Amino acid sequence: MAPEATEAFNGTIELDIRDSEPDWGPYAAPVAPEHSPNILYLVWDDVGIATWDCFGGLVEMPAMxxxxxxxxxxxQFHTTALCSPTRASLLTGRNATTVGMATIEEFTDGFPNCNGRIPADTALLPEVLAEHGYNTYCVGKWHLTPLE
Structure with a gap:
């Protein structure tokens, strides 16, 4: 189903279609503004922030x-030593317990903070970026799918 146009029609409609001009503007995919920054969003779970030299630690990581x-x-981004909650926080920008992912999928218990399901109405960072014209790519082990 095509998206509904919310802007005024800027084309022309004539009796003969050959004389008409379409307006694809309202249906065009969003494009990030010119000179928008590239975003590289990396998260390592179960790693102490004070380990790496770029955060004052002793482990030299020149490329990072x-x-x-x-x-x-x-x-100040909090992750846990568990992959499912960390990935839920990465995708949503929220504390994992507020999106049902207090522990790894295998140990969810059906209570609101631990049901293993990110609510459908929760904004996801890749979706928000796509709405603003960014192309997104995620790679890695996600571990966010309920067992059933």
Whole structure:
């Protein structure tokens, strides 16, 4: 089903279609504004922030330090030592317990903070970026699918 146009029609409609001009503008996919920054969003779970040299640690990671120096370092993002909650937080930007992912999928218990299902009405970062014209790509082990 085609999306409904919400903008005024800017084409022309004549008796003969050969004389008409379509207006595809309202249906065009969004495009990120010119000079929008590239976003590389990396999350490692079960890693102490004070380990890497770019955060003041002793482990030298020159490539990651170069990436960090050119971008934004989020030092207050909380992850757990469990993959499912960390990935839920990565996708939603929210605490995992607020999106039903308090533990890994295999241990969910059916209570609201631990049902193993991110609510359908929860905004996901890749979807929000796509709405603003970004192309997104996610790679890695997700571990977010309920067992049944």
């Amino acid at each position: 330090t170069r990436v960090a120096e050119r971008g934004v370092r989020l030092s």
